[in-house]
Amino acid sequence: MGCLPVPLFFLLGFGIGYAVAGTPGALWGAGAGLVAGLAGMGWMIRLMRGRR
Numbered sequence: 001m002g003c004l005p006v007p008l009f010f011l012l013g014f015g016i017g018y019a020v021a022g023t024p025g026a027l028w029g030a031g032a033g034l035v036a037g038l039a040g041m042g043w044m045i046r047l048m049r050g051r052r
């Protein structure tokens with residue numbers, strides 16, 4: 001469950017980038033989505049571990 005944001009943000013970024021700027025936008029959007037997904041994954045794992 002901790003890795004769920006990665007594919008969600010990756011696909012969302014790809015779709016938005018493609019809709020805005022075509023193929024180059026899809027590449028940049030996928031990269032931005034991947035970075036956001038990795039950050040979200042770290043945040044979710046931290047919350048699930050109950051870090052105090």
